[in-house]
Amino acid sequence: MTSSPSTTFGERFVSAVGARGPLCAGIDPHAALLRAWGLDDDVAGLERFALGATEALAPHVSVLKPQSAFYERFGSRGIAVLERVVATAREAGALVLLDVKRGDIGSTTEAYAEAYLDPASPLACDAITASPYLGFGSLEPMVESARRHGAGLFVLALTSNPEGPEFQHARTDDGALVADRVLDHLRRLNADAEPLGSFGAVVAANLADASGHDLDIGGPVLAPGFGAQGGTVEDLRRVFGSGVAAVTPSSSRELLRRGPDAAAMRDEALRLNDELAALRP
Numbered sequence: 596m597t598s599s600p601s602t603t604f605g606e607r608f609v610s611a612v613g614a615r616g617p618l619c620a621g622i623d624p625h626a627a628l629l630r631a632w633g634l635d636d637d638v639a640g641l642e643r644f645a646l647g648a649t650e651a652l653a654p655h656v657s658v659l660k661p662q663s664a665f666y667e668r669f670g671s672r673g674i675a676v677l678e679r680v681v682a683t684a685r686e687a688g689a690l691v692l693l694d695v696k697r698g699d700i701g702s703t704t705e706a707y708a709e710a711y712l713d714p715a716s717p718l719a720c721d722a723i724t725a726s727p728y729l730g731f732g733s734l735e736p737m738v739e740s741a742r743r744h745g746a747g748l749f750v751l752a753l754t755s756n757p758e759g760p761e762f763q764h765a766r767t768d769d770g771a772l773v774a775d776r777v778l779d780h781l782r783r784l785n786a787d788a789e790p791l792g793s794f795g796a797v798v799a800a801n802l803a804d805a806s807g808h809d810l811d812i813g814g815p816v817l818a819p820g821f822g823a824q825g826g827t828v829e830d831l832r833r834v835f836g837s838g839v840a841a842v843t844p845s846s847s848r849e850l851l852r853r854g855p856d857a858a859a860m861r862d863e864a865l866r867l868n869d870e871l872a873a874l875r876p
């Protein structure tokens with residue numbers, strides 16, 4: 596028999612953002628950034644980069660978001676570095692949201708849930724990103740696992756890339772936009788959760804037009820597209836309005852290019868959190 600978790604992801608998210616501010620620091624070891632830091636694009640370079648950035652940023656941000664792809668490209672040794680990033684960030688008090696965008700038929704989704712949300716797994720995180728492309732219901736094993744383990748799930752709704760609207764603005768059989776249907780499912784999952792549910796949406800900070808979307812899902816919102824992709828603090832105000840209190844805007848390249856100077860990365864994260872504080876009621 597498993598015991599219930601002592602806190603939900605939604606509760607931990609609210610308290611972490613309250614203590615440290617809303618910024619989510621992305622740890623994306625791009626080959627070009629490794630070179631800019633004077634490192635080789637190999638596993639040793641990956642390790643220096645990813646752990647250097649994590650040690651500099653994790654003690655100061657509420658959420659740290661490693662992008663799995665940049666670790667996976669080095670095979671099992673890259674995943675070993677990712678495991679260390681996750682452990683280091685959690686020890687420093689940051690919530691770890693692994694950007695891994697998983698989603699498959701239910702029976703396989705169950706294995707993904709075990710891999711990333713079960714605390715017994717070497718890669719267990721506080722939350723992951725998930726893709727609803729196989730139908731929102733196919734994510735049920737992740738939803739169930741998140742509930743059981745006090746973890747979180749962030750489902751792609753309105754993404755920051757220009758190709759997103761082709762599918763996300765398509766209509767379902769009842770005439771709703773696909774993205775709005777995803778938001779409706781999340782709202783249902785978060786119903787009655789206080790102060791915030793654990794089922795989040797991914798909604799771009801640089802969304803061209805937010806009108807017509809109900810972005811209040813009663814859960815957290817990850818807002819990529821802030822920084823290197825052009826999204827600004829003003830865009831966050833425009834897109835999320837008074838709902839911005841539930842939003843964690845994420846920045847990867849814009850922060851990481853300040854490295855390898857740890858103080859420069861830390862100071863930029865603190866400066867952004869100060870700027871973001873002005874948005875909150």
Ligand SMILES: O=c1ccn([C@@H]2O[C@H](COP(=O)(O)O)[C@@H](O)[C@H]2O)c(=O)[nH]1
Nearest residue numbers: 662754755756819820823824846847848
């Ligand atoms: O809609 C989305 C969903 C996820 N991402 C991810 O966020 C970061 C963005 O990196 P920047 O360097 O801050 O642009 C990256 O890991 C993406 O995979 C996104 O950009 N948009």
